[in-house]
Amino acid sequence: MTATLIYCYDPMCSWCWGFRPTWTKLQKALQDLVDADQLAIQPMLGGLAIDSDIAMPDEMKGKLEATWKNIQNTLGTEFNFDFWRxxxxxRSTYPACRACYVARDTGLEEEMYHAIQEAYYLKAKNPSDINTLIECAEQIGMNADGFQKSMQHVQNEHLLEEEIELARRLGLNSFPSLALLIGDRLIPIPLDYKDHINMLNAIKKALS
Structure with a gap:
């Protein structure tokens, strides 16, 4: 039986950006298990904030900028604070989540995820805006018109909302989250933002 490691994330979650280097190391360390069909890695979109055209209040902007500074001080993560000015x-992350959902169909979900993060955190572009997401899609080799049509389809059919509801039912309510699904058992994997080894050992222990 192949176990599944679920990685629940939101492309506009700043702690997911902070976790990215360690998550990349963990994925590489798990590659032998993936190659041996003992483990599958399944991304799942968490959906931090619903669709909104309302400008973010100054109080929330200050709070989120402070979170970025905390992550930078704690993990050494790079941020471009020009974004806030x-x-x-x-406060709308569903469009960015839909972009990752659309990219999944062509095997480009991780590439889209990274393109959105870099546009947001390094280039001070807003992934709540469709134009930023189209730029990201073109950057990873997707067709702009096809991407926009797929985005509309995912929104019309509420496909993202279905995935978010599944994440909630599984108890994956914070981002990032890791959980190992073995048969019908779901085993939460405690996160270590600085070192992948503890997570690797926890996964191997659960598999054994």
Missing amino acids: TAAPR
Whole structure:
């Protein structure tokens, strides 16, 4: 029986950006298990914030900028703080989540995830805006018109909301989250943002 490691994330979650280097190391360390069909890695979108055209209040902007500074101080993660002064932020991550959902169909979910993170955290672009997401899609080799049509389809059919509901039912309510699914058992994997070894050992122990 192949076990499944679920990685629940939101492309606009700043702690997911902080976790990215360690998550990359963990994926590489698990590759032998993946190659041996003992383990599958399944991304799942968490959906931090619903669709909104409302400008983010100054109080929330200050709170989120402080979170970025905390992550930078704790993990050494790079951020471009110009975002908070130039990008007209909105509390809306569903469009970015849909972009990752659309990219999954062509095997480009991780590439889209990374493109959105880099646009947001390094280039001070707003992934709540469709134009930013189209740029990211083109950057990873997707067709802009096809991407926009797929985005509309995912929104019309509420496909993202179905995935978010599944994540909630599994108890994956914070991002990032890791959980190992073995048969019908779901085993939460405690996160270590600085070192992948503890997570690797926890996964191997659960598999044995």
